[in-house]
Amino acid sequence: MELCRPPLPGSYLLKLIPDPETMWYRNILWISLLFLSPAEKSKWVVNENSSLTVNGTTNINKFSCEIPSYDQTDTLTLVRTGKDIVLSGKIGLAIQSFDCHNSMMTKDLRKTLKEKQFPRLYISFLSLSGFPELTAKPQSITGLVSIELAGTSKRFEINYQVSTDTQKIVHLLGSQDIKFSDFNLIPPRKIGGMIKTNDQLSVEFHLKMKTI
Amino acid sequence: MKKILISGLIAGCILFVLSYGGLFLAIRFFPALFTEYNNPLFNSDGSRDALFYLHAFVFSFALSWFWDRFKGLFKGPFILRGLEFGLVYSVVALLPVMWISFSALDVTIIMVLSWFAYGIMQATIAGIIFAKVNP
Numbered sequence: 001m002e003l004c005r006p007p008l009p010g011s012y013l014l015k016l017i018p019d020p021e022t023m024w025y026r027n028i029l030w031i032s033l034l035f036l037s038p039a040e041k042s043k044w045v046v047n048e049n050s051s052l053t054v055n056g057t058t059n060i061n062k063f064s065c066e067i068p069s070y071d072q073t074d075t076l077t078l079v080r081t082g083k084d085i086v087l088s089g090k091i092g093l094a095i096q097s098f099d100c101h102n103s104m105m106t107k108d109l110r111k112t113l114k115e116k117q118f119p120r121l122y123i124s125f126l127s128l129s130g131f132p133e134l135t136a137k138p139q140s141i142t143g144l145v146s147i148e149l150a151g152t153s154k155r156f157e158i159n160y161q162v163s164t165d166t167q168k169i170v171h172l173l174g175s176q177d178i179k180f181s182d183f184n185l186i187p188p189r190k191i192g193g194m195i196k197t198n199d200q201l202s203v204e205f206h207l208k209m210k211t212i
Numbered sequence: 213m214k215k216i217l218i219s220g221l222i223a224g225c226i227l228f229v230l231s232y233g234g235l236f237l238a239i240r241f242f243p244a245l246f247t248e249y250n251n252p253l254f255n256s257d258g259s260r261d262a263l264f265y266l267h268a269f270v271f272s273f274a275l276s277w278f279w280d281r282f283k284g285l286f287k288g289p290f291i292l293r294g295l296e297f298g299l300v301y302s303v304v305a306l307l308p309v310m311w312i313s314f315s316a317l318d319v320t321i322i323m324v325l326s327w328f329a330y331g332i333m334q335a336t337i338a339g340i341i342f343a344k345v346n347p
Binding site: 058059060061063102104105107108110111112186188189190191192193194195197 | 232235236239243244246247248249250251252254255256257258261264265318
């Protein structure tokens with residue numbers, strides 16, 4: 001109803017409502033800005049030589065379990081739009097591929113991670129703090145990932161080292177401390193709790209990727 | 213019956229302290245011997261811990277009845293009677309159980325031999341207690 005009134009000189013409302021010509025110019029300006037800052041995009045294919053290692057301790061020993069190779073072909077996409085850097089993609093690692101260099105320990109870890117119910121652990125990449133320069137010198141950046149283990153997902157900020165080698169392979173090294181309890185898993189305890197696995201685990205992964 | 217229960221309870225308490233105390237010290241000082249226990253064959257969620265710690269009493273009450281029934285067969289000083297009782301139990305009950313355990317389960321020979329030695333020790337201590345408390 002206010003707008004239907006004859007405009008008063010110096011009315012504030014009048015300034016807020018642009019005329020059609022101004023609207024047209026404004027749209028043109030936005031479209032031009034979009035073209036001036038195009039999205040920068042990189043695609044990386046995860047190589048089969050990629051690996052993941054989980055280090056942990058019990059009250060009697062240390063263990064190191066690794067997935068020495070990656071059995072799938074997945075792609076990570078890195079998109080920079082202005083200040084935002086989005087790293088998207090998901091890798092799924094088979095729990096059965098874990099090798100603790102001791103058959104009993106390997107079986108025990110697979111059982112603890114509920115391999116029969118949840119045969120894969122997934123790492124979903126979400127963002128990066130900076131656009132990787134992809135040089136031979138490792139660059140430290142951080143990024144958000146979501147780890148899905150035994151049916152439970154949890155987000156973590158990961159410290160990465162990104163570099164490329166002479167064969168243009170992108171190396172993405174990430175490490176993060178996690179806990180069994182983060183994923184509603186119970187650390188194994190044997191013979192009445194006299195042998196206990198500590199809740200804390202250190203996860204390190206080394207993705208080797210080719211730019212496509 | 214009262215003698216069976218009392219000697220069983222006494223042996224249970226002593227075995228509880230010696231067995232779990234000994235196990236605790238063995239894990240502390242010889243951790244390498246216990247790494248094989250990180251094996252899915254062994255319960256790992258703690259749901260059976262109470263049963264595990266009750267073992268000393270189950271064992272003592274069962275052996276107390278066995279002792280009361282056959283104590284007349286063991287002659288000589290109480291230490292010798294206890295030792296013989298422990299050896300009889302080991303040959304009659306432990307050895308076949310260990311044999312079937314090793315043949316059927318994915319466990320090492322060292323692990324089975326340690327269980328056998330642990331069982332002989334427990335039965336001998338229980339036998340000495342029974343020979344003293346319920347001669």
